[in-house]
Amino acid sequence: MSAADPMLEAERVLRICSACMYCDGLCPVFPAIDGKHGFSLSDVSYLSNLCHNCQGCWHDCQYAPPHPFAVNLPATFAELRQRSYAEHLWPPTLGRAFRASSLAVPTTVALALLTTFALVLSTGSTEMLFAADAREGAFYRVLPWPAMAGLAGGTFAWAVIAITLATLRYWRTIAPGGTISEILRALPVALSDIITLRHLGGGGPGCHDDGERPSHRRRILHHLTAGGFVLSGLSTIVAAAYHHLLGVAAPYPVGSLPVMLGLVGGVTMTVGAVGLLGLEARADREPSDRGETRLNVAFLILLALVGASGLAVLGFRSTPAMGLLLSTHLGLVFGLFAALPFSKALHAPFRAAALLRAAIDGNRRASAQAPEAAGDTP
Incomplete structure (x- = not known):
């Protein structure tokens, strides 16, 4: 521009x-x-x-x-x-971080990695960074459960609160007014558009990610990335249930539910993020903005690193590399959560809010046209 x-x-x-x-x-x-x-x-x-x-x-x-x-x-x-x-971020001072997010995101991730390794070293688990340990509870001998849960819970809660409040601020800006019943009637259409990513179809043939030739690659890769992220989250939730309800500590058997969810989630998220990075590399620069491209690339690289590092932990968890890989993966996850409120992740809830507004407006147009159609009936 x-x-x-x-x-x-x-x-x-x-x-x-x-x-x-x-x-x-x-x-x-x-x-x-x-x-x-x-x-x-x-x-x-x-x-x-x-x-x-x-x-x-x-x-x-x-x-x-x-x-x-x-x-x-x-x-x-x-x-x-x-x-x-930037204008709707919460707290508002995050607007400055967002405008420099190509630096803010990697800086936040670097700080999260340093904090994670500092905790590992300060808890006396230095030897676990380079020791093979496949026994039950091995992960918590690298980083004790209270520290792991505290960092994960704190950064995730921060992300949820900040993104929710930013989205509510945005909704107040674009809200078309009306009643709760109007919103509820529009919700099924909006949810369908959000889940299916229908509008990444470009009216049918797909997005123009490779010049004049449209395709559905970006839509498919978005589904893989988002689905992998959700499955990885479910893996963590199921693992927490194993820990607190069944009294079984990680790492879990390869065929267990949390491991299988994490495996499929990690693979699909990594493949999706790497694929989207490939599309960004080949994209036509004229109908785009350099700032948004930097946002996309920074976020996709982070997602790919989180997915790949999780797969590395699974693949090498019985080797002396487990401790180092686990600490790196946890640091990347904590950094991802901490950076989410000023990363390109905001496009998801903001676009969802815009689609809800579009569904409300669409219902209003249909209601206004109905009496006219009835009046034209002989």
């Missing part, structure tokens, strides 16, 4: 799009701007997160560069998405 004021550029481009509407049907952005001639800050914040960056409009647009109108909606929205994240 080269415009001095991205808000002015967004309004200029959106006015052209709302007059043209050639791209109607590609994604939910265009029905949302149909008939509008002015766009407020809340409108632009909503629309930029409703955009799934499939880049279909970039390739279909007759006014894209080198046309004098120079319409570049994907790049415009990419810059404004980052602004919406």
